[in-house]
């Protein structure tokens with residue numbers, strides 16, 4: 001009998017990843033390679049809403065930011081080559097998932113309306129003032145991105161990844 005069944009369920013998946021080896025590292029959570037965060041809210045430590053969305057996060061040495069002083073394009077290319085990647089599933093309970101979405105929408109909805117309004121102005125009236133309104137809308141996307149990325153990788157190496165954005169109740173549970 002063929003033991004190499006290509007249709008067999010994968011032996012390792014997010015759900016079977018171990019959580020026990022995660023540990024606290026000051027204000028950060030450390031997740032060893034091959035592990036994932038426990039399925040609890042990273043804010044209040046309650047049971048997380050499932051399925052938890054897996055996120056791909058990137059990190060590169062902070063020294064690379066010095067290249068921004070030389071040339072933004074050179075920095076972008078070098079950062080793309082030397083960045084490290086990790087996959088992790090930060091959980092949120094129903095309350096904190098909704099709070100996070102609300103915070104993002106504070107910026108996303110006005111940004112969308114400004115862009116739409118700007119395009120409207122360009123079409124019916126004044127192209128130059130329309131462009132200014134569209135650009136304002138784009139600028140509002142930046143705080144939306146910042147708010148949605150409070151959970152981020154602060155270091156990734158061969159042993160694992162360190163994340164910021166986890167609150168005290170959750171961090172205390174990792175000790």
Ligand SMILES: [Zn+2]
Pocket residue numbers: 041042043044045046092093094095096
């Ligand atoms: Zn919570």
